[in-house]
Amino acid sequence: MIKFSKPDRKVIKVFLHCSDSDIPEHDNIETITRWHVDENGWTYIGYQYVITQDGVVHKGRSLEIQPAAQYPFNRDTIAICLTGRYEFSEAQYDSLRELCSQIAEAYEYEITFHGHNEIDISRTCPVFPYRNVLGLDKHGYITKAKPVINKEPKSGNIISRFFSFFGDLF
Structure with missing residues (x-):
C-alpha cells in the first residue's frame, strides 16, 4: 500500500472517478495514461x-x-480513479478506504470526498457506491467509524447536488 504524504499545495477536496471500462486489458494505469495523453492531448495522466x-x-x-x-474543479483537489465500469472488487474498495483514510487523517478529517458526478450531472462516474464504501456523511466527510458497504441510493437532482458540493459557500 502507498503511504500518503501531503503535498505542499493546498488541497480541500478529493474527487473519485472510475475508468468507465470493464475490459480486462484496460485494468492498468498505462492504458489510462495513454487515453489521457494520446486521446486528450494532456501532458500526463489526469489522476494522482x-x-x-x-x-x-x-x-x-x-x-x-x-x-x-474534473474541469473546471481541478484546483485544490486530488483525483482518484478505480478501474472498472460496473465491476469493482473488494480489494479495490479496501485500498480506496485505506488511501482515503490516510488522506483524511493527514488533513485532520477536514477534507471532503466527492464523486465526479456531483459536479457534472452528465457524468455517472463513479458508478460504485463511494459514499457507502467510504462511510461519508452528507457533506462528504469521512467519519472515523468503520464504513458499511451496501447499495448507495441514486444521487439527488441537480439542486441537491449543487448544495451538497457548494453548501459551505452559503
Whole structure:
C-alpha cells in the first residue's frame, strides 16, 4: 500500500472517478495514461492515483500538480480513479478506504470526498457506491467509524447536488 504524504499545495477536496471500462486489458494505469495523453492531448495522466482490480494503488500525476480530471474543479483537489465500469472488487474498495483514510487523517478529517458526478450531472462516474464504501456523511466527510458497504441510493437532482458540493459557500 502507498503511504500518503501531503503535498505542499493546498488541497480541500478529493474527487473519485472510475475508468468507465470493464475490459480486462484496460485494468492498468498505462492504458489510462495513454487515453489521457494520446486521446486528450494532456501532458500526463489526469489522476494522482489509480486503483486496479487487484487492489494495487498506482501513483499517477504528482500530488504537487493539480489533477486534470474534473474541469473546471481541478484546483485544490486530488483525483482518484478505480478501474472498472460496473465491476469493482473488494480489494479495490479496501485500498480506496485505506488511501482515503490516510488522506483524511493527514488533513485532520477536514477534507471532503466527492464523486465526479456531483459536479457534472452528465457524468455517472463513479458508478460504485463511494459514499457507502467510504462511510461519508452528507457533506462528504469521512467519519472515523468503520464504513458499511451496501447499495448507495441514486444521487439527488441537480439542486441537491449543487448544495451538497457548494453548501459551505452559503
